[in-house]
Amino acid sequence: MHRRARAALALLVALFFTPMAVLAAQAEDGAPRKVIIEDEGFALMHLMLLESRKIDVVGITTVSGDVWANRATALALRGLELTGREDIPVAQGATFPLLNSEAATARWEGLYGKLVWKGAWMREWVEPTVQSTPEYHGPFDPVDLPGGNPTLQKSDEIAANFLIRMVRKYPGEITIVACGPLTNLALAQRLDPEFAGLVGELVYMGGSFNPQQVLQDQSAAEFAREFENTPRREFNVAFDPEAASIVSRSPWRKLTVIPVDPSTATQRTPELLARLEKAAPSKVAAFIAGLEPGFPLWDEIAAGYVLDAGIVTKADQLYVDYVTDFGPKYGATLSWHEHYQPGLGERKANVVLAIDPARLEDLMVTAMREGAERQGN
Numbered sequence: 001m002h003r004r005a006r007a008a009l010a011l012l013v014a015l016f017f018t019p020m021a022v023l024a025a026q027a028e029d030g031a032p033r034k035v036i037i038e039d040e041g042f043a044l045m046h047l048m049l050l051e052s053r054k055i056d057v058v059g060i061t062t063v064s065g066d067v068w069a070n071r072a073t074a075l076a077l078r079g080l081e082l083t084g085r086e087d088i089p090v091a092q093g094a095t096f097p098l099l100n101s102e103a104a105t106a107r108w109e110g111l112y113g114k115l116v117w118k119g120a121w122m123r124e125w126v127e128p129t130v131q132s133t134p135e136y137h138g139p140f141d142p143v144d145l146p147g148g149n150p151t152l153q154k155s156d157e158i159a160a161n162f163l164i165r166m167v168r169k170y171p172g173e174i175t176i177v178a179c180g181p182l183t184n185l186a187l188a189q190r191l192d193p194e195f196a197g198l199v200g201e202l203v204y205m206g207g208s209f210n211p212q213q214v215l216q217d218q219s220a221a222e223f224a225r226e227f228e229n230t231p232r233r234e235f236n237v238a239f240d241p242e243a244a245s246i247v248s249r250s251p252w253r254k255l256t257v258i259p260v261d262p263s264t265a266t267q268r269t270p271e272l273l274a275r276l277e278k279a280a281p282s283k284v285a286a287f288i289a290g291l292e293p294g295f296p297l298w299d300e301i302a303a304g305y306v307l308d309a310g311i312v313t314k315a316d317q318l319y320v321d322y323v324t325d326f327g328p329k330y331g332a333t334l335s336w337h338e339h340y341q342p343g344l345g346e347r348k349a350n351v352v353l354a355i356d357p358a359r360l361e362d363l364m365v366t367a368m369r370e371g372a373e374r375q376g377n
Helices: 003-017 019-029 044-051 069-083 102-112 159-169 183-191 218-223 235-239 241-248 261-265 270-279 282-289 298-307 357-375
Strands: 033-039 055-062 090-092 174-178 201-205 255-258 312-322 333-336 347-355
Touching: 033 044, 033 159, 033 298, 044 055, 044 069, 044 282, 044 298, 044 357, 055 069, 055 159, 069 090, 069 282, 090 159, 159 174, 159 183, 174 298, 183 241, 201 298, 235 241, 241 312, 255 298, 261 298, 261 347, 270 282, 270 357, 282 357, 298 347, 298 357, 347 357
Parallel strands: 033 055, 033 174, 055 090, 174 201, 201 255, 255 347
Antiparallel strands: 312 333, 312 347
């Protein structure tokens, strides 16, 4: 081969493979892993990543899901004030799903049955539930958080543009941990077709394969209502199925899916909250003390996987997509093993099906303890 041709080939190989090796290099040299948190609020998942020495949170993006994007942004900003991390930018994202809407969801329920959870569209539980009834807000209602609104201001940049800018600034280095609907990621990919290929790894909480109730208590039984008759339907995806399908067909370097399945063996128990409160910095401990128990650790599994993939006890390599036809299976999870996928752009994902709950809880406590050491209390 001609010398110039060899040199050109060597350059192409370096350009292609070097970013893919960045995450491994970071792990080897002990450098914190760069993470963007993509979610619709602020809770233990955020605290795990913000407080851990292993993670460098370079930004938070918000999206509508459990609550509207404006409220999610206020919650994230107040959370950063709580943890003393005012240096981290918060970029507000999509207020509405790509196509789905509150009216369309009401129409779907009229045709195919009531949903257990509807997030920002939720007005009441269908039947008595031990969990508190969420307060209903409109998408542009003024935000008035209990305990006061944050003084920290959000970024002027919208979430999709922030995501694109950051992965171009740190190609191959950023892990996105997405625990809400995937609207912002779909928008970023449509705006910049190179976006997904510049992300080191996408870890998202969404989808449902075949979850089974594991814990035997009232909260676990009530949360099982969401999947016992519709095992392939999950809220984050069902809120914006079109976005989830776009994300599933985008060319990620590494894609990890945390569905509902592993969460059924976990729970935010009073005992776990007490352990976390004891280990956390004082202001964070006060926040943890106010959290409602009984919820599965959906998002915390995603954070735990990023902190220590060794929590996984069962996984599968599957091609994943989601139903976007408006019908009884709108938002349902589709999956195939190798050779059986339809070949319409689906990407193979590492699907986490079971984890070690005790190891996850220990990771959560360790992160709180590291936060306390960082803040000197």
